[in-house]
Amino acid sequence: MPASLPDVDPLIAQLAGAIAPVLTPETVIVGIHTGGVWVAERLHALLGCKQPLGMLDISFYRDDFSRIGLHPQVKPSNLPFDLEGRDIVLVDDVLHSGRTVRAAMNELFDYGRPSSIRLAVLVDRGNHELPIRPDFTGLTLDVPAHQNINLSRLDDGHLTLSLA
């Protein structure tokens, strides 16, 4: 476990470099609310993506929805394009159990049947509970189960990772 976490900007630049070869003018980038959207916004700009940015809120699709109920600050998803036959780059900040990504895939399929979904994550912290793995990873980090790794956005828009 490193004493300090790396800067986020170079990780996102590295992700963009890995995604660039598979990007076509029709590819859409979709971020998972909240941290995934922040990362997706950066990727969208760095890659000069021609399509509008998509945003997913998977609160209704979580497999523990019935247990935790609806969060008062749920934001609606925003997918301003037809997903049928589309290549999608799905973006999240941290991959852990994989349950969020499963929920996100289900929501995407409710809008249409994409041609492909590739997963880009800023941090893969392991301890997966489902057979879901990223196609593009900024940082692989072995975080103990009792710790959280969080992405924050400062007032100036700067993104930082922290352990808690």
Added chain:
Amino acid sequence: MPASLPDVDPLIAQLAGAIAPVLTPETVIVGIHTGGVWVAERLHALLGCKQPLGMLDISFYRDDFSRIGLHPQVKPSNLPFDLEGRDIVLVDDVLHSGRTVRAAMNELFDYGRPSSIRLAVLVDRGNHELPIRPDFTGLTLDVPAHQNINLSRLDDGHLTLSLA
């Protein structure tokens, strides 16, 4: 591309060896109809699994169900255990797009919220269309898109792989 495909029995033995360390008395093995069930039956026996074997038919859960309709030979799923909080080893013969596994996960979650789902496949042929990857793989094989790789069961119960 090898001129002949390897024997299936050693591949299944290798899968069993990889799965053994994570198996607990509560772990269940679930095969996806048809080929995945054949492989799962072998794994179940080799591993001396204490729980009954589970079988999934994902016909109703396929993302192209509305296009292809119901196959006349659909077999019902058989999951003779409570899936809530359970560790599952999900078994399929060939991993290709990942759509079958996504459908299988959705069916499993409709029965309960498992603690974990690990994926074991006899052959991973690549060309994934979803961010779904096996935890345990018998054979990784780069099969051209126009070819199919099939698992067959002979009258004597012997399993064989073939390209078509």
